[in-house]
Amino acid sequence: MYAASGPLLHPLIRKLASITTLSDEDKQAIESLPTRPRVLPPRQEIVRDGDRPSHCCVVLEGWLCRSKTLGDGKRQILSFHIPGDVPDLQSLQLPIMDHTLSTVTEATVVFIPHENLRDMVAARPTIAAALWRDTLVDAAIFREWMTGLGRRDAKGRIAHLFCEMYLKLHAVGLAADYRCDFPLTQTEVGDALGLSTVHVNRTVQELRAEQLIHWSGRSLEILDWTGLVKTGEFDPTYLHVQKRAAP
Amino acid sequence: MYAASGPLLHPLIRKLASITTLSDEDKQAIESLPTRPRVLPPRQEIVRDGDRPSHCCVVLEGWLCRSKTLGDGKRQILSFHIPGDVPDLQSLQLPIMDHTLSTVTEATVVFIPHENLRDMVAARPTIAAALWRDTLVDAAIFREWMTGLGRRDAKGRIAHLFCEMYLKLHAVGLAADYRCDFPLTQTEVGDALGLSTVHVNRTVQELRAEQLIHWSGRSLEILDWTGLVKTGEFDPTYLHVQKRAAP
DNA sequence: CGCGACCTTGAAGAACGTCAATGGTCGTGG
């Protein structure tokens, strides 16, 4: 899927080129990073809360999520990650994980040792700035989710998530014509949005009844983008996407 | 208050020295940054959602907060900031603000032009890494708040906030003996935790009745730290504080 | 003294959670 949508670039080049302008030296530095690609099964933990990871993980295919689990077993999903993302880039600067990174679907990922990333960051300030910026966009998305969790009702939260994921997938060429893969269960949506599965189910049915979306199995179709944006009060500014192509 | 607790250092030196080891050159670079100190009244907006700021702001005294406001006027407070913080450091990399920065109390802040920060970041990788790390701790706090907003009940959220702010204040010498300044209104606590003012009021009364805290006016006393930690399921790992002094 | 800002209280209702059961789909093994 990744390979199909363009020449086979190192995923990091693809990612960072969308953020900044990379020199040939920058690209070479990235190309020369050692990589260890692996295919992981669904619902597999990659790095756990409390770990001290020695690698960062780049997603090539599939969806990942980060989450925290409370004492009583309640889980809060903090983010979803799709191809091109580096979900645990922060571990380069914060040695101890304060949450868990797992696969959602089967996923292909590449592990890059911290030391190599650190060398590259020291030698190539442009890349360092781009990586920093990437973690800041991450934080911007957290802020938007906080706003949803604190102040939006269930329907708004779910609509907002659909809009966000569609745009993120679109930005990496994995969505078009208001259709995309959406491989989450209703329980996972609930864990991300602070809702019970039952309530997610009923609310999704409302969105369907209002002809806003069509979601069954792994496939999502947005029938009324404008309506969904309105329902979720969705404003994509927080995604800090430079090239704003029409979705 | 800042000056009273140590020799008059540049606030950024103080901040970064707690994160990393600064060389003399690093310190000189920071000292030579131009600063424009200002005293701002309470509830004053400093940078607004949608702005393209040209400076970063360092807090010397008082509390600031970041927030988003939804269409219907509902407000979500995203973070509180105390002396030593650089609440809008992200604007160095993300030109457009996706939220608003305001004072909570009267506050003294210093503005540093982006260009000077950029020059320093380019010339001093140690400082760049420390600033990056600071924004990552910021993001870690967002994640913890998300978990509270999504999965904790009102009592847990409020207890957690008390624990967090006490530790943050303690880390910069503004809290001791389980006492600290806590200049928020109940409405502001509600806006931060996704609760109505009425519910905050009743829940705070429960915490008082359980002899966990004493909060009146601007002053907070934690009567039972262990109990409060338990009520809020508070684990300070996410603050990524290096030197973990006993609170 | 009076006004504004904030805290407090009561009553009623909406949104959401919990519990428990049912049904659908798919892969797997007998």
Place this chain on the structure above:
DNA sequence: CCACGACCATTGACGTTCTTCAAGGTCGCG
């Protein structure tokens, strides 16, 4: 081929938490 189990979506009934509305009450300050 069919039965079975796993996983997920769905439904109904019933609680609970939290919100909303409305009304005092307190305190500091001009």
